[in-house]
Amino acid sequence: MEDVIRKRLHWHSRRGMWELDLLLLPFLEQRYDALSEQDKAIYVDLLAEEDQDLFVWLMKRNPSGNPDYQRLIDMVIANAENAERDQFKGL
Numbered sequence: 001m002e003d004v005i006r007k008r009l010h011w012h013s014r015r016g017m018w019e020l021d022l023l024l025l026p027f028l029e030q031r032y033d034a035l036s037e038q039d040k041a042i043y044v045d046l047l048a049e050e051d052q053d054l055f056v057w058l059m060k061r062n063p064s065g066n067p068d069y070q071r072l073i074d075m076v077i078a079n080a081e082n083a084e085r086d087q088f089k090g091l
Contacts, residue, residue, distance in 0.1 A: 012047040020051060023058050026083060027076045039075075042068050 009032070013024040024047075032043065046054070046069055057064045057073050064070045 009044070009047070012044075015054065016051050017055055020054055020058065023076050023080050024054075027079045030083075031075065031079050039072060042072050045069075046072055 009028055010025070013028045014021055015024065028043075032040065035043065049069075053064075056062050057069070058076060060077070064073055
């Protein structure tokens with residue numbers, strides 16, 4: 001059952017925008033399992049939002065207006081920024 005849920009999350013984390021894929025898929029793979037049950041539910045709810053809204057929020061153009069969403073959005077952004085920083089450490 002867990003495998004089915006994971007595949008669904010992976011599918012829903014793949015969006016119509018490449019920029020969103022670059023943020024959401026790594027977050028799912030690297031951080032989702034460590035989230036609390038509440039944050040996992042918020043992530044699922046966040047994925048139900050429109051791509052245009054997710055783009056604006058994840059690109060830091062506007063806050064989401066929902067404190068729970070914003071906290072999770074900040075986690076997604078931090079995960080991407082940490083991955084980028086780690087990528088350039090060895091250079």
